[in-house]
Structure formats: C-alpha cells, structure tokens
Amino acid sequence: MFSQLRLAAFDMDGTLLNGESQMTDATWEACRLLQASGCKLVLSTGRTYKSAQQPINGFSFDGYVCSNGATVLDADGNLVQSSSLQPEMIQQAVHTLRKQPFYYEFHDTESTRWMVQEDRERIELLIRDDISVEGISLRRFAFYKWTRVVPLAEMMQRIASGESKIVKMFVWHPVPEELVPVRDELERWGDVSDITSSGKHNLEVIPKGVSKWEGLTYFCRKWGLGPEQVMMFGDAENDREALSHAGYPVVMENAVPTIKELARFIAPHHDRDGVAEFIRKQILAGG
Template sequence: MSSLPYELISLDLDMTLLDRDSRISPRNLATVRRCTELGAKVVISSGRMHCTTLQFLDAMGLDTPVISYNGALIKHESTGEVLLHQTVEPSLARELVELCDAEGVHLNYYVDDTLYIARRGPFADLYAERTTAALIPVGDLRTLTNRAPTKLLVVDTPQRIEQLFAEWGPRFSDRAYVTTSYIDYLEFMPLGVSKGKALAALAAHYGIPQEKVIAFGDALNDVPAIAWAGLGVAMANAKPEAKAVAKRIAPHHAEDGVAVVLEEVFGFGG
C-alpha cells in the first residue's frame, strides 16, 4: 500500500474547489498539482456536463477520468474510455418534459453530452453564463424524448426549486435520483446514480481502498461521496446535510478551503 495518506482525491467544482468567480485560485491550483506530483490521483466529481469540466481538468494538468452528471457518467477524456454511463428511461424523461411544460418551468435536457432546451430565456441564460455550456433550442423537448438523457435539470428561483423538490422528490423517488446542487437547480438522474457510487467504482478501478480516498463537497448531491470516502470533507459554506456526514469541515470555498485541508493532511505548507 502507498505511504501517501490519501491516494485518491475527489474534488467537487462549484462552491468547493472554485472561487466566487468560478476559477481555481492560485493556492488551490498549486496544492492540487503538488498532490499529483506526490503520486495521488486527483479526480473531478461534478454535477456538470462532462464537456464543461474539461477546462478545469486541463488547468490542473490532470489525466484522470471525470465523474460528471452527479455520477451518471465516468469518462476518461484523453483515451475516450467510458467507465460508466447510465441514462434516464425515455418514458420518465417524457413525463418530466410534459410536467415542466405544464408548470411553465425551464428544463435542460442532456443527451450525449449536449444540452437541449425548448427556448432561450432568463434561466437558460443564467445556466449558460454559470457553466459556459452551449445551449441548443429545439422548440419542443418532446421531440427528443425517444432518446434517453443522462440528466434533466430544472432551473428556477430558489423558492420555486424548494417547492418543486418537496413535491417532485417523493413523487419520482422510486424512478429517479432527484437532488439539488445550486439552490436554483433541481436535478433528475437515473435511479441508483450518485457521486458516492461513482467514486467507489473509480476507486475500485484504480485498486485504491476506501480508507485512502478523500472527497470534498458542499451540496446535497455531494453527500453520498462525502459519506463514502475514508475522509469526507464538507466546506464551511456547505449544506447542513453535507456537514452532518463529513468527518472534517474545511474553510469556505472562497478562502482556499481545499488547499488548507490538503496541505495539512499531506504535510506541506501553503
């Protein structure tokens, strides 16, 4: 077994590794690179599309698989190898499309790492600005429901999302993994998907034991990974549910919290 304290480091992006401007701070970047130089595997674990994580993969100089779509996809970009890909049943996708249309809420529909929307609007533009994702308006998302999506995501006001989560979470819990990341997102993935299960699969792929895995996160969608890892770390800005399962609380994401913890556990200064 390696002498490293942790051999696999799982990093959520938004509100965890990234600062308020959605950038990797110099201290976080330097610390991640030092961990990789020591031999640790560093992986991105995000609710984002695979393609919108790649700028951060490149910035950190990583050549490891990316966990995206909250664990529905694990793909190694440089080799093209797909280690895991699960999709939502088309019948459920159609039901969600029709429900969102009836409720008048914006819906993102993700197929083959491409983002389709019915039409542009304030919530579509908010998502695009936040993630740099390209949007493809199609008019009626029902035209796509013969194609199984990796994920569906509602964007609305925090108050509306809270209401919809309370109503739709229980309603679809036996057919989909329903969770939140940002306060204005409600996300639907295939049943059984989670960042925790994806992280466990990736650790097994590398032959790394659970106790040698550290996972950082802040939101409800990070809870399974934080709970599973040998050392689960929630940010100071994390949701109460994430803090409740964490073994350690890191400083705020805007205060280089990832670097602070990694510097300590790997034994080098900032």
C-alpha cells in the same frame, strides 16, 4: 493521519472553484503537488464533462465523475460508464415542467445540453437578470450559446428513439420555494429516478441509484482501492453519498449545515482557496 490516502475527489462549484467559478493558481498548484505525491485526483461534479473542462485551466485529472455520477470518463475524456433516464419518465417530466416557466435543460452522454425551442421566450423572461449557474451566465452564454435548441417534437423523438441518451435533467428557478411543488411531482417517478441538488435554486434529476460515490467506485475498482483510501471534498446535497462513504470526508466551511454533519474534516471557505489550504497544511505538511 492521511497515511491511507490514495484518491482525492473534488466537487467543483462551491468547493474546488471560487465564487467566480475559477480554479485559482493556488488551488491548481496544490492539486499538482498532491498528484505528484502519488495520490490520484478525480473531479466529482454535477457538471457535464465539457462544462467541467472550462474552469480548470488544463489541469490533467486522473478521471472524471460527471452529471452526479451518470457519466464516468477516464483521464483522456473517454466515456467508460453511463446511466440514462427512462424516456417515458423524461417525457412526462417535461409536461410537468412546462406548466409554468422554469429554466430546464437535458444533458446527454455526449455532454450536449438540450433546450426546448417552444419554451425559450418564457424562460428568457425568467432569466432577465444576469444569473450565473456553474459560472456561466444563463442569459449571455448558456441560453444562447451553450445549449442546443430544438422543437419539442424533435426533442421527444430523439429521447424516445434513444438517439439522445439523457443522463440528467437540470431545473432552475430564482425563487427556491417554487421548486418545492415541482420536486413533489417529479418524485412520482422515484422508482426510476433520484432527485438531488447542488444549490437551493436547482433540482437535478438523475437515474435511480446513480450518485457521485457510485461513479467513484469505478475508479476504486480500477485502481484497487477501498473507501477508507478515498478523500472527498464537497459542500452540497449532491455530495452526500460520496461524503458518507469516503474514509476522509472533507466538507467546506461554506457548506449547508446538513452536509457539515457528514464532515470528518472542515476545509476553509471555497472563496479563500479552502481546498488549496487544506491540501498544503493538512495533507502535504502532515496536519
């Protein structure tokens, strides 16, 4: 059934990682066995490269598609491909986001997560509960330790000059309905950017035409592979293009219904080592 499989790509949150945003020992070992069988393994995530490294316990993937495809890195972490948002679009989007409190960050090609200093107080009230995004407490870690905070004027100057090349804008709110009008406004720049999501509480703004699949095609070219030789594991809207193009689309049991429609195979729930079980029972044991 999987005789053509040569590359397996994994979304992280809600897929490879459990509910505690950890790569369990069972998943680690299953991935090791799959890689030892000759299959290339690539992370395909909305996270930055640095954030993607935190929960994988030193596992050596063969490549990384990060920020939903806006950055692509080889096994050694060397950046080999990137796409940036237009400075003018970002500057106008910031004015939209500052109209009311939203948690938002800018991610650049160096995996730096930027925040605007003037908005810290408002955002702090928004995240007074211990909310976790990508397994990182917004309040205790992302807000205070993981992000680089600069004045608005400096942020705009860095973007305008190209000193910071922004590959993704991440927007979060505890009430999903509050994101609807924001998405409508951000879609005004649909000619230069795309909007996707890794969950109902966030929006992820990336350069036009960028996707996890577009990032994975770098590795297909590098290793001489066709789409029919690629397996993609995913669960959310930002996995749509990769699941639609991969010859073996594997959707998690916990995925949203619209993404499950893309499945050729269903893997068990991510909180029950679903990826590990699928690899062991369906791929390595021949189904």
